Amino acid sequence: MLAMESKRGFLRFASGVRGLREFGIIVFILVLSVLIGIRNPRFLTWGNIHDMLVDTAALLVVAVGMMLVLVTGGIDLSAESVLALTGMVTGIIIKDHPYLSPLLMLVFGLCFGGLLGSITGLVVSRGRVLPIIATLSMMYIYRGITFIVSKGEWIDAHEMPESFKALATGRVLGFSNLIVIALVVYVVFYYFTAHTRTGREIYAVGSNLEAARIIGINTAFITWLVYMISGALSGLGGVMWVARYASAQNDTAAGFVLTVVAACVLGGVSISGGAGTIPGVLLGSITIGIINNALPMIRVSPFWKMALQGIIILVAALVNVAVARNIERTQLRKREELRMVRYGA
């Protein structure tokens, strides 16, 4: 049985791809793209795919932080407010000091967001407040501070220097800077979650908190760390957002956190903790990006767009669940066959 399979290299490769947790979402993305492409061929042009990735860059970055929090079994509702507050503070700084390097602003976004996130992290890890309550409170607090520091005013395009706006319009090797930033984040966090001790400890904490504590993992530190990272990446997303739209508003990204959670869940991250991968989040975010990019292009009534958005997300989730179940069943059967081959019936 095993020998036969090893001869069919291609088949094994195919079944290997099918065995991936992310298989369902990959199929869904392909089918969705073809359907939209039939409706409007411009959707499948490189120019549009690039636009779509640029628009999704902030979501991609923020979703990584959200994933880490979700993996520990928490949730970070404050991500959108951290994004808005960091964006606003960045806008104010760049308005008053237009000579500052945009690269420095990116680093500032990471640090400032990380500071906000670490406060949230302390409330959750040391204060032992339930994540949903703690981050809901911080969501309001940070949004309120956004209004306070901006005094209700917006930072407009003409108040930002060209160099800062070029952060979003500039390109490296044909790719927008924003895509490059997102790519760097994904490479770093792929390595972090898959190959470092601390990264693996995050999964341990999410799978079984008590067990993690008993084997000597500093669970309070890990909990604090994921909120700090989520804050830092939201802050980075804030700088990207403000540069992208050349405008810092108080209501920037209001309601964005639901999109971020949706992207994670579509990518196979478990809300109850313990499971979730960086490639999954990448695919989940791209699915959301495709929906946002395609809806204005398919020429349907605006009143249908909203319902359609919900339907697409629902179908994606259903496909995901169905495929995951299928995979589990196949793997179970394989294990059973293996057992029979080894030990007989």
Next chain:
Amino acid sequence: MRKVLLVLCLVVLVSLALVSGVWAKGYTIGMLVKNVGNPFFEACARGGQEACEELGNNFIFQGPATPTVEGQIEIIENFIAQKVDAICVSANDFDALVPVLKKAMASGIKVISFDSAVNPEGRLVHVNQADAEQIGKLQVQAIAEMIGYEGEIAILSAAATMTNQNTWIRYMQEELKDPKYAKMRLAAIVYGDDLRDKSYNEAMGLFKSYPNLKGIISPTTVGVSAAAKAITDAGLIGKVKLTGLGLPSEMAEWVKNGACEAFFLWNPVDLGYLAAYVAGLLCEGTITGKEGETFKAGRLGEYTIRKSGDGGTEVLLGPPFRFDATNIDEWKDVF
């Protein structure tokens, strides 16, 4: 410990009361806007404050964080509990606020709408920033001139439920029926919900769905500046023309780079001023909001209350103002 807490509570309460000015003299006028943190409404608030100071009234400025009906209802309930004397509201929905506003009027509060109207049942009078017909026509005329009376155009609006947006769009469609626009076609009406990312995406979607698009009208401040940014990013400056209703501070960049040749707006400081002034006069009983009444609104001069298109009465601020490369610099720092 308990005593300390009690004292602390008292101090907080007293200072709150002092800050909110409930015990000061004059009428208390509450201005409720679609959402706070929007520079347009911040400018309205400056005008409202000014009018209230002139009349010796107190001014409260409030709005929900996001433009929702629920948020506005909550604030109106608060206003009723606070026993304000008048409410000036820019409504997020034409009908949804009527029950709670009726409740306010029943408790003796003078209710007027401004900027975005509520159903006449829920108000005494509406302070209209400009004639809806005039606003709709002006924007169509402007875009027609820019594109040479020929080609596809699209409208990028805010939310599909917003009263003022829909009325303007209706008048735009009326105006387009004129034979001189025979070679122009309204290809699409899309909604960006006054969210920057969504408006931007909708504008980008327009370029991709309608490759022959010549012009966009966006009668909303977030929409028009997001569309200008989209035109700039897509490299379509000069190919797709843009006009609409915008804020000079936000549009300065896009007028200078050519993405938007001209746009319109009334003066929001004057609008807030007139609304708060009318509310003050209603409290004094100088006017009642009936058709034909005349009054003098401080520095803005004489006004007459007239019948409005929705069956109620209104006060008209004046014609919209055109902003373009010749005057954007003097206005961009004003609002």
